[in-house]
Structures are given as C-alpha cells and as structure tokens.
Amino acid sequence: MKRKFAVVLVSGGMDSAVTCRIAQKTYNLAFLHINYGQRTEIKELQSFHSLADFYKVKERLVVDFTHFEKIGGTSLIDRRIDIPEGLSDKETPSTYVPFRNAQFLSVAVSWAEIIGASVVFSGVTEEDAAGYPDCRREFFEIFSKLVKIGTKKDTKIDILTPLMSMMKKDITLLGTKLGVPFELTWSCYRNNDVACGRCDSCLRRLRAFKKAGIGDKIEYELQTQDLRP
C-alpha cells in the first residue's frame, strides 16, 4: 500500500529531529520550515536542510514570515532586546513569540490540504508550555477541531504531537536509540556559529544530555561546570 504523506514542522531543533524520525516510520515526509526572522535562522535553516538530506526528503517548503520582524516584541527577533542568560523561570519569557504555533500550524494545514497529506506533525512538548501558552496540550486539541471544521468535507488531517508529554532527557534518549543525528540540530537562541551555552535553550539542551548520560557533539562557547558531560 502506498504510504500517505505527512507534513512535519521542522525548526531544526532536537524535538523536531526526533519527530521526523517517528513520522518516517509510517509516512512519506514533507518538511516545512518557518523563517520568522529569528536571530539564529541561518543555522536553523542549515539544520532543516541537513535533516531533510539525512531523511532523504524531497518535498521541502521554507516559508518567510517576515511580518514577525514588523510585529516585534520578542527577544528572539528584536535585536534590541537581549536574549536572557540562564534557565527561564518567568511566567512568560522575553523569547515568547505571540501565537506563533497557531501561525505555523495554519500554514502546515494549508500545505497539507493542497498536497493531500493526512497528518501534520509538530515536535512540541508540554515542558515548554509553562512559558509558551501555545505549546499546551489543550491548544493542540482545540487546533485539531479547528482543522476538522475549517477544511474541505473530504479532507482529513490529523495533528500529531508524539513528544507532547515527554521530558527533554527522554527525548534525548529516544532520539539516540532511534539514530537521530543530533549533531545536525540547532538549539541556541543567540548564535549562528558556536552555541552560546548560556541561553535557556542551550542550558535545557545541555541539561538533557547530561541527565541522559550522553555526549552532545555540537560545540559550545561556554559550558557551566555542572552541565559538562
């Protein structure tokens, strides 16, 4: 039986890389990447294409969301706001990009309906939902209803989030077991060459590798002593 197509949202980070691998077991893949003007887009786009090459994915769509630069209001995009150092403990960190996942998922669904894909995969995790309300499980449940009512009668597109309830450590272990090339992924919020090792995203990545007892092959400017493998 011919495999169905799945659109996978691929930021180029660890979670999306593992999600690709899970999706690949069942579906032909179509990779979607959104450039929203974030500081590290050069590196993220490179990771996107490296992962697409690794998984032999021909169907690739890169969407330029330049309006996020006009909208502003987040340190991930606005160079006048510093990327905070350390693990975030704020309710909503400055790296919050309002309603980002709604925009990303909507494009994914539009594309899925055109190419006849039956699934959209997102590597979102509930762990991120503390600071980012559009990462909540309930957000994805409601979005699934929106897709059902807002597409053609004969269209059926499921939104799948296989990592939703997993902790980063377990994602690291799972990815390693599945042979996910984490060295091709990018997590740093700040740099486009060597990962800073100090932003929330670097620290969470380092902590995950540390807890999993696995070495991270990418290079860091700085690693705090207790996070070194």
Next chain:
Amino acid sequence: MKRKFAVVLVSGGMDSAVTCRIAQKTYNLAFLHINYGQRTEIKELQSFHSLADFYKVKERLVVDFTHFEKIGGTSLIDRRIDIPEGLSDKETPSTYVPFRNAQFLSVAVSWAEIIGASVVFSGVTEEDAAGYPDCRREFFEIFSKLVKIGTKKDTKIDILTPLMSMMKKDITLLGTKLGVPFELTWSCYRNNDVACGRCDSCLRRLRAFKKAGIGDKIEYELQTQDLRP
C-alpha cells in the same frame, strides 16, 4: 475613558469596509492587510490604504504571505487556473484558498497581543461558508477558544464577526446607511483596473446592490442585463 484598540482584518472588500465602520464606533483601529499573492492585490492594497485614510487609521500592517504562491492550488493566486465565470454553485470553488482564515486570524492575534488590542474584527459572512469551510460560524467559535488558551494569562482578545449572519444585500444597505465609502472597495477576483463583472465575486456584489436598490459607483467591463441597477 481611553478607547481600546481593535485589529481589523481589511481585505479591501465591501464586508471589511462595513466592519471597519462598526468597529470604529467603539475602538481605536489598527488595520491589517494580507497580501497572499492574489491576482488583484494591487487594487486590494489600494483599497486598504484608501479605507485607512478615510477612517484616519495610522496603525497599519501589511503582511506578505508569499508562501501561498509556493503552495498554489487556487485560482485566486495561480494564473494557470482560470477564474470561473458566473455565480459559483460548486461545493468548493477553485477560488478556495485552504485554511486561509486560520492563517489570517493567527497573524491578527499575534499583532493584537503585541499592541495590546482587545479585539480582532473579521468581516466574514456565513453566506460564504458554503464554498469556504473556514468562513463557518463554528470555525470562528473554535478559533476564539484557541485564542483564549494560546495567549498569555493576562491577555484577553475577542474575535468579533459582526456581519456573520447578514446577507450581502443587507450589508450593502447597512453600509450605505452608515456612510461606508463603497466606491473605495474592491471585489473583483480577476482584474486590477476595471472590475470584470463576470466572476462570482463581481456578480454577488452586483446582485447585492441591485437587491438593495442602490447604485454601485465602481466601473465594470460588463454587466449582465438583469444585474444593471
């Protein structure tokens, strides 16, 4: 008391022009226009700015959704697919742009959260829902829930669709009563100079004016005899 801000999705058509007028009664306005590569964008963008000038709106955001051209699959964008002539009776016409409203509304909500607007207005009508599933009342109800769960705890953004249950004839009458400058609006799916008078959108506009017993001041290439005022 200082007026709150509302983001209004302004395509440049009749419905959005009337929606602006309704929103203006209560809110300071911020106008959002999406260029998704549609054939008539030159004229729609002109209408957007003309309406913004008319309503004295300084806050304007024009978003370029060029990815719709990459995604394709709709006659509104793809020049290789003809715009059909006559009133549409198909379940899903070729002018359908998959999940368009989800993308538009998501950008509106992102912008609203950044500028602190408490409302997003859309000029959508249920009359369009026959061919466009993302114009359904239920779609907007679910989207409202999505906004509630997917934005910050202290954010409260209502999605308002004041024309939802109105027929085009009644929108024409209401707009005329409220002094809406319909001569600044654009409805034609096909042309950027003189309205074609033959596409579904022109025919529905002409029929609405005819039923309302009001003259349409814009110029048409052709008007079928029975729709002349």
